[in-house]
Amino acid sequence: MSQFRPxxxxxxxxxxxxEHQTFRTNGDSERSPYYVLDMFPYPSGAGLHVGHVEGYTxxxxxxxxxxxxxxxxxxxMGWDAFGLPAEQYALKTGTHPRETTAKxxxxxxxxxxxxxxxxxxxxxxxxxxxxxxxxxxxxxLKLWEQxxxxxxxVPVNWCPALGTVLANEEVIDGKSERGxxxxxxxxxxxxxxxxxxxxxxxxEDLQLLDWPEHLVEMQRNWIGRSRGAEVDFAxxxxxxxxxxANIRVFTTRPxxxxxxxxxxxxxxxxxxxxxxASERRDAVDEYCEQAAQKSDLERTELQKEKSGVFTGAYxxxxxxxxxxxxxxxxxxxxxxGTGAIMAVPGHDERDWEFAKAHDLPIVEVISxxxxxxxxxxxxxxxxNSAFLDGLQVEEAKQKIIDWLEDRGDGKGAINYKLRDxxxxxxxxxGEPFPVVHREEDGAVVPLPEQQLxxxxxxxxxxxxxxxxxxxxxxxxxxxxxxxxxxxxxxxRETNTMPQWxxxxxxxxxxxxxxxxxxxxxxxxxxxxxxxxxxVGGAEHAVLHLLYARxxxxxxxxxxxxxxxxxxxxxxxxxxILGTTYRYAVDEAGQPFSMVDHDGDxxxxxxxxVVRPDRVRWEGETPMHPEQDIELDAxxxxxxxxxxxxxxxxxxxxxxxxxxxxxxxxxxxxLEQTKPWDPRGVTGVHRFLSRIWxxxxxxxxxxxxxxxxxxxxxxxxxxxxxxHKVTDDTDELRFNTAIAAMMEYVNDLYKRDxxxxxxxxxxxxxxxxxxxxxxxxxxVRLGHKPSVSxxxxxxxxxxxLEEDSxxxxxxxxxxxxxxxxxxxxxxxxxxxxxxxxxxxxERHLEEAEIRRVIFVPGRILNFVIG
RNA sequence: GCGGAAGUGGCGGAAUUGGUAGACGCGCUAGACUAAGGAUCUAGUGGGCUUUAUACGCCCGUGGGGGUUCGACUCCCCCCUUCCGCACCA
Numbered sequence: 042m043s044q045f046r047p048x049x050x051x052x053x054x055x056x057x058x059x060e061h062q063t064f065r066t067n068g069d070s071e072r073s074p075y076y077v078l079d080m081f082p083y084p085s086g087a088g089l090h091v092g093h094v095e096g097y098t099x100x101x102x103x104x105x106x107x108x109x110x111x112x113x114x115x116x117x118m119g120w121d122a123f124g125l126p127a128e129q130y131a132l133k134t135g136t137h138p139r140e141t142t143a144k145x146x147x148x149x150x151x152x153x154x155x156x157x158x159x160x161x162x163x164x165x166x167x168x169x170x171x172x173x174x175x176x177x178x179x180x181x182l183k184l185w186e187q188x189x190x191x192x193x194x195v196p197v198n199w200c201p202a203l204g205t206v207l208a209n210e211e212v213i214d215g216k217s218e219r220g221x222x223x224x225x226x227x228x229x230x231x232x233x234x235x236x237x238x239x240x241x242x243x244x245e246d247l248q249l250l251d252w253p254e255h256l257v258e259m260q261r262n263w264i265g266r267s268r269g270a271e272v273d274f275a276x277x278x279x280x281x282x283x284x285x286a287n288i289r290v291f292t293t294r295p296x297x298x299x300x301x302x303x304x305x306x307x308x309x310x311x312x313x314x315x316x317x318a319s320e321r322r323d324a325v326d327e328y329c330e331q332a333a334q335k336s337d338l339e340r341t342e343l344q345k346e347k348s349g350v351f352t353g354a355y356x357x358x359x360x361x362x363x364x365x366x367x368x369x370x371x372x373x374x375x376x377x378g379t380g381a382i383m384a385v386p387g388h389d390e391r392d393w394e395f396a397k398a399h400d401l402p403i404v405e406v407i408s409x410x411x412x413x414x415x416x417x418x419x420x421x422x423x424x425n426s427a428f429l430d431g432l433q434v435e436e437a438k439q440k441i442i443d444w445l446e447d448r449g450d451g452k453g454a455i456n457y458k459l460r461d462x463x464x465x466x467x468x469x470x471g472e473p474f475p476v477v478h479r480e481e482d483g484a485v486v487p488l489p490e491q492q493l494x495x496x497x498x499x500x501x502x503x504x505x506x507x508x509x510x511x512x513x514x515x516x517x518x519x520x521x522x523x524x525x526x527x528x529x530x531x532x533r534e535t536n537t538m539p540q541w542x543x544x545x546x547x548x549x550x551x552x553x554x555x556x557x558x559x560x561x562x563x564x565x566x567x568x569x570x571x572x573x574x575x576v577g578g579a580e581h582a583v584l585h586l587l588y589a590r591x592x593x594x595x596x597x598x599x600x601x602x603x604x605x606x607x608x609x610x611x612x613x614x615x616x617i618l619g620t621t622y623r624y625a626v627d628e629a630g631q632p633f634s635m636v637d638h639d640g641d642x643x644x645x646x647x648x649x650v651v652r653p654d655r656v657r658w659e660g661e662t663p664m665h666p667e668q669d670i671e672l673d674a675x676x677x678x679x680x681x682x683x684x685x686x687x688x689x690x691x692x693x694x695x696x697x698x699x700x701x702x703x704x705x706x707x708x709x710x711l712e713q714t715k716p717w718d719p720r721g722v723t724g725v726h727r728f729l730s731r732i733w734x735x736x737x738x739x740x741x742x743x744x745x746x747x748x749x750x751x752x753x754x755x756x757x758x759x760x761x762x763x764h765k766v767t768d769d770t771d772e773l774r775f776n777t778a779i780a781a782m783m784e785y786v787n788d789l790y791k792r793d794x795x796x797x798x799x800x801x802x803x804x805x806x807x808x809x810x811x812x813x814x815x816x817x818x819x820v821r822l823g824h825k826p827s828v829s830x831x832x833x834x835x836x837x838x839x840x841l842e843e844d845s846x847x848x849x850x851x852x853x854x855x856x857x858x859x860x861x862x863x864x865x866x867x868x869x870x871x872x873x874x875x876x877x878x879x880x881x882e883r884h885l886e887e888a889e890i891r892r893v894i895f896v897p898g899r900i901l902n903f904v905i906g
Numbered sequence: 907g908c909g910g911a912a913g914u915g916g917c918g919g920a921a922u923u924g925g926u927a928g929a930c931g932c933g934c935u936a937g938a939c940u941a942a943g944g945a946u947c948u949a950g951u952g953g954g955c956u957u958u959a960u961a962c963g964c965c966c967g968u969g970g971g972g973g974u975u976c977g978a979c980u981c982c983c984c985c986c987u988u989c990c991g992c993a994c995c996a
Contacts, residue, residue, distance in 0.1 A: 255910045259991060262909065267995075292996060305996090347994080377995045384996085390907090391994050458995050579990075616990095661916095661933095707931070709919055713911095714989070718918065724931045727946095734946090741939085741946070777920070780930035787930090790947085849926035854977040856926055880963080894976055900925040904976045 045733035047697025051813040055157055063829050064104070064116065064159035068565070072113035076569050077104050078548055078608075080577025080585070081119045083540075084145035085126055089152040090679065091687045091705065091717065096576045096614040098702045099711055099773065101158045103574060105809035106770050108159075109833035115569055116159060117551035119166035120146050124540045125203075128470040131503040138470040138503075142169055152690065156698045157812050159829075164554045168543030169470075173550065175494035176560040177542050178475040180592060182487050183599055185476070189235045190464070192485065197463065199227035204505030205467045206231070226333070229509055232465040232474065232536060236591045240264050240457045243590055251610040253712070256582050263583045265458025269293035270442050272383065272451035274304060274356040277364055281316050281354045288312060288356055288367070291378030291456050294388065295445070296437035298360050299426035300406035301383040302396065304367045305349065307375035308332035316367060318353025325350050325369055332371040347372050347395040358383075359450040360441075361427065370395060378456050387412035407434060462588065464539060469503055469512040471537030479524045479531045486524050486531065495533075511535050544585055545592040548572055548607055559601070566602050571609040579613040586611065612773065615714040617705070619685030622651045622663050622672040632665065635673035652684040653719075676716045687717050699811035700726040706775035706810060728783055729814050732807065735789060736800055736818045744789070749796045758788055759799055760840035766806045767836065775810070782806060797822060802834035850875040851902040852884040868895040875901055 058064060077100045082093060104116040120142075127138035127145075146167065153160065166173055184190045198207040202222035206229060217224055236243075244264045247257050269292050276286040288304060306313050308329040317325045328350045349370030356367050372391055373382050386396035386403040393416035396403050403412050406426050410417025423429040428444075429437045445451030465474070475488040475495045488495060498519040506514050514520060514535040524531040549561045552569045556562055586608070593607040625635045625645030635643050651672055657664040663672040679686045692701045703725040708715045738746055751759060762785040769778035785803060789795050801822055808815035808828045819828035847859045848871060858880040862871050872893060875881050881903075888905035895901050 253911095255991080258910055262992060265992095265995065269996080290996080294996080372994050372996095374995065382996050389996070391996075394994095456995080458992095582991080707918090713919095715918070718932070720932055721918065723944095724918095728931080730946095739946090743947095776918095777930080780920075783930055847926080851925085851977070854925095854975090859926065883963090892976065894925090896925060898925095900977075902925080902976055 045730040045814075047699055047729075047813065048694075050817045051155070051157065051698050054813045054816045055154055057816070057826065058157075058159070058829070059154075061827070063827060064108075064114075064161055065163060066115045066117075066161045067113060070113035072111055074115065074569050075107045075112040076115045076552075076572045076574075077107070078116075078551070078572045078575045079118065080575070080581060081121050081544070081547060082149060083121045083124055083126075084142060084149045086130070086141070086145055087681070088145075088148050089689055091617050091689055091692075092578065092614070092679075094156065094689050094701060095617060095705045095711070096578065097153070097156070097158055098705055099612075099614060099775065100574065100576050101156075101702075102706070102770065102775060102809040103773070104159050105812065105829060106833070108829070109805070109809070109831060111832065115164075115551065116161060117164040117166075117554075118153065118158070118160040118162070119164075119547060119551065120149070120168065121540065121544050121547070122146065122167050122169040123471045123538075123543055125468065125470070128468055128503060131470070135503075137499075139169065142167075155693055156689070156702065159812075164551050166547060166550050166554055168472075168547065171494040171496050172557070173547075174472045174543065176550065177472050177538065177546070178493050178495060179490060179560060180546060180596070181472075181538070181542075182475055182490065182493075183601075184234060184595060185487055187595060187599065189238065189595060191233050191235070193231060193233050194228050195231050195233070195463065196226045196228045197231060198224045199229065199509065200224045204509075205511075206463075206465075206509065227509075231463055232534075234462040234464045234591075236462045236588070237457060237459055239591050239594055240266065240459050242594055243459075243587065246590075246594075246606055249606055250608070252608075253611070253613065256579075256586075256611060256613065259582050260587060263459060263587065266455060267293050267457075268453075268455050270295035270438075270445065270451050271379065271454040272298065272359065272445060274359065274383065276312075276316060276367070277355040277357050280364075281318065284315055284354075286312055286315060288381050289379045290381045290383045291454060292383055292385075294385065294438075295441045295451070296423065296426075296429065296432075296434050297385040297388045297406050298358070298383070298441055299429065300385040300387045300404045301358055301365060302386060302402045302404055303365050303384045304356050305370045305373045305382050305384055305395070306352070306367060307373040307380040308369055308371050309375035310369075310380045312381070313352065313369050316352050316354040321351060321353035325352055328369060346398050347391070349395060349399060351399075359445070359448070366401070368395075368399070376460060377458065386416065388417055390416045390418065392416070462591075464542075465536035466539050467505060467509055467511040467535075468537055469497070469500055471539065472542055473497055473513070473537055474534040476534050477522055477524060477531035478534065479527065479529060481529055484524075486526055489525055492525065511537060513537070541585060541588050545589045546596070548575075548589070549596075549602065561601070563601070563603065566604070570602060570604045571607055573609055575608040575611045576614060577611075579616075582613065613712055615710070615712050616678060617687075617708075618676045618714060618716045619679040619683070619687060620653065620716065621675050621677055621683045621685045622653065622656050623648045623675065624651070624665060624670050624672055625649070632668060632670055634671045636671045650684050679717075687719075692722060696722050696726045697729075697813070699729055699814045703729065703779060703811050707779045709776055711773050711775065725779070728779075728786065729811055731786055731790070732803070733814065733818065735786065735795070736804070736821055742790070744792060745794045746800065747794050747796050749794070751796055751799055755788075755792075755796075755799055757840050757843065758785060759802060760836040763802060763806065763834050763836035764841055767833065770809065778806075779810060782810075804828060805831055805834050846898065848874070848898075849900050850878065850881050851900060852881065853905060854902060857881045857884050866897070868893065868901075871895055871897075871901050875903075 079097055079100050104114050107114045122142045127141045130136060130141050131138050168174060200207050200217045200222050203217055207217055207224060244266055247260055271289055271291050274288045276288060278285045347370060349368045352367045352369055354367045355364040358365055384392040386392040387405045388407055404425060405412040406424060407417060407421040408424050409419055409421030420434050423432045423437045429440060442453045473495045475493055477486050479486055498516050500512050500516060502515060503512055505512060520533050522531050522533055523529060553561045553565045589607055593602060596602045597605055623635060624632055625648050626632050635645055651665060655666045656672060657666050663674055665672060689701060700722055704722045707725050734742055735744060762781050765781040766778045804815050804818045805828055815828050816826060820826055842864060845861050845863050848862045849856055850858050850860055858878045860874040860878050862874050885903060890903055891906050892904040
């Protein structure tokens, strides 16, 4: 026997797999292909965290399991390496992002290997590699050719401190996600991608996918399709001193058109300028100016009462020719619909509030509520609506749309929340756009494909130019070029692509990483796509997945890929939470406990945290290391500043990679958010150690390994275990699969002798979960390596059932006892057995049995009365 | 506010075509082996009542309240709480 020392066996088997190319994908294999993909990481300086390990272990188990089940598995890994942190580090230290990236990749790769993940490293890709981004640029050219890329002056989130424009998702509460710097709106020249043109297909094709409901729902909401009508309101030119205009609105409630008592334009709406009456101009100008200065946040949250100003102009309601006032208010968003609304205060809560605040009339057109008290948004019968009176809402919608279309005053329309994709960043560390701006006429000219990749030039300064242009703008010799068509002077585009670009198609490149003719060979794409299982964090539930789907559809339209959707099945691993130990300090800096007498947390203005390894334990109570203060232990998201981050390297160092992997899978369901419990690791480590001692015949155990056959009972247990572990693994229920193996081992421990044939399948089942330990034990059981090349153990249905079973017996639905009955016992036999049980009989003897419910294998219930 | 997910022992979690609630693990308790045990092995461990004690038995128990059913963690209605996403989207 020998001690279980993971630190000794793990490097050994990692070297073995590498040397024997155990997990190299054979592209010519006849086996069924199976593509398992992880969301590839951004190689940050912080290294791998336990959240990565969770998802990567899950896919690793699937990879090894599917391989054992006869599939040819593709399981690649790469680096999403463009991005802001490396550039910010360059700003601080002058280190080229390429160097930072290379170093971080090295760290990550070492960590991944130390965990024994079965990647085919021959297919490693890096989005910052010119051989890779050449094809990212190529796809951009295709988008341009398809008229899906354009340049626009759009108000963007300009962050002066970072000297760059941020995407909406990078702005949180009006501040930059990284660094918390203030963000303001500023119009700038930007590249946009017309994702909106694909909105319908992105919505429709969600049906084809095997994704969790919440994810599909989030995508649906993001796309935000709504059906309604566009209606044209003529402006009353008498009220504008002769200015003629037309205001088009989008509404989902055309049925309420008779209830429109005023109109609202967004402050940015171009008609505001034209329509405003001279005597109202000062007030309107002032209002619009204020609105422009407000951030999105201020325009929404701080808005207790809806603000707005009257323009002095009136519009004419096309259904009844009534004159209604036109207002300007920032509760109407310029970016949605037409930037103008017809306000129906009787049946829209927002309009109702505005009408109340500004004393505008409220008219009821749908009966069912009291519109003077509150807006009625429910279904009902049309009233005060001339030819619509008496109809229900749905009928009225259709009728009014027909009516509007006949008269040319409007039409049925569909609107989306989804906006075009802001696709440029004013940064250095991103893919350059493969286009030039010709100086003589300002034309945008794409580079010919042969000139790709357009590589990033070396740069002296990583500092943004400050004007909003990227550092690339400062390199004259790079910027100055000539037009590939005319040879005349031209300037290169100095924006770069956002980080999403590289991750939009990397799953394709893994299939054919070295192709220098095309991003991917069509035949290989047909073989491997779509991705069978894609695992990653929920933070990418909307944008990454939506953008990648969009690109995939474009590539589908131009024949590069044959599949409509890239990811057949997506699973989000749940977040792993850490424990934070905290206390509070008062204004004078005096520390005090945040735990009250009942053990509840109390609120504190300022709190401090204590790192877990500095906590002083008084029994079960966490205490401040120096002071007599009880710490408040709370479970929350891991973050550096809270000192609650668990470093996988530390766990590997102490317990080994297999224990870390096993623990993360044993914590609970993959998709669930789970708290990290340091003691939990010891539990699974103990389990591995128990198997180890069993297989290595630890003399203290007194369990002997024999070459004999399985007795019936053990055979049954083995087959039941294989059955359970197989099903659970297949359905990603790793926690219960591990529990089944634990139970089996517990049973084996109760025996004096265990035949080798009872252990080998166990080791095989363990292999995807704890591969190093399994490899070593496989050899110690007398087999040739490697267990990773073994087919998955089979179970025999015949051995899943027992000859007899314990039948639960109820009287009036209450459990009164259990009896052992034969597997095929009929009701008569079951009742006889049950009545022979005194505990059951006692409840039956005085009563009349009205009914007997017997479900073989499950329950016997007596109804008495 | 809208949408999604979820509330089960001291803790992480099992169990849902309705059929013995609490598998497995942590922690805890006792015992064994020990010079020692934060090692290991064995047994026990939802709460309460009954009992000299044990066994047996009984009652309660899956966020709360109703309901359907022979039988409900599971299905239906109402309510509460937590987490996640979106947030004036007309």
